[in-house]
Amino acid sequence: MASSYQIGLTTGMRRGELLGLEWKNVNLEQGTIQVKQTVVYVNKQHIVKEPKTKNSVRTVTVPVSLIDELKKFKSVWKKDRFKVGDKWEGGEYEFLFSSWHGKPMHPSSITTWWNRFEKRYNLPHIRFHDLRHTSATLLINSGVHAKIISSRLGHADIRTTMNIYEHALQEADVEAANKFENLFGVNKKSRGLEA
Structure with missing residues (x-):
């Protein structure tokens, strides 16, 4: 099932942007995610606000394989939401990653999940934010x-x-x-120009 770190790695989204991600901003047909808000934790309160800069408001295309995972995740999310019933405290928000009753997650929760994931799979430790850097470097x-x-x-x-x-x-x-070197090296050999 889709996880915060899969989405973080493939989109380069910041942690607060992931926490602010709602289902209405995920287009499973077009395979896109709209980054429109972020969740921050200030003075023991969750605040939903606009992203860091105007350029942070964006639409990101996700891999097809992640769309399938998101569809499964949404199905499970809807069932869990139905079970909560009138104990739902998320109000109008439908965050992908929230507490069991719909309230925004504390930012440290994603970090905790990530640290457990690293240990489970014996991965070298990096900060959750470094997934953003990994995403950029891979691209x-x-x-x-x-x-x-x-x-x-x-x-x-x-x-x-x-x-x-x-x-x-x-x-x-x-x-x-290096690619040019290989290209010219092959051409030199094939033309008999090698000394």
Whole structure:
């Protein structure tokens, strides 16, 4: 079933954006997620507010395999919501990730889930936020244009993406040079130009 870390890794969403994600913002037919709000915890209260910047309000396409998981997750979510009945405290909100009675989750809950997941599968420890960086790095190494990555992450400016992921971009540039080396090396050999 879809988890916060699957969505976090494939979309690059921030933790607060994941906590603020509602079913009305998930389009299972088009395979997109709209990032429209975030949940923060201040003075022992959950506050639903607009994302960090105007560019943080965005639509992100998700992998087809995740859509299938989200469909299963929504079915289970609806059954659980029905069981709660009049004990529901979520009001108008239908958060994907909430407490059993619909209230927003505390931000540390996602971190706790992630830490348990790492231990269960004997993964090296990284912060939950680092999934966002992993998402960007995987896209850079796959040759996705920096402007697309910047848009998926909700950065206000492509320069922010370039600055944060400079090291990964440099590695991708080295790989690009290696591809030329392989290309020219093969051509030289095939043309008998090798010394």
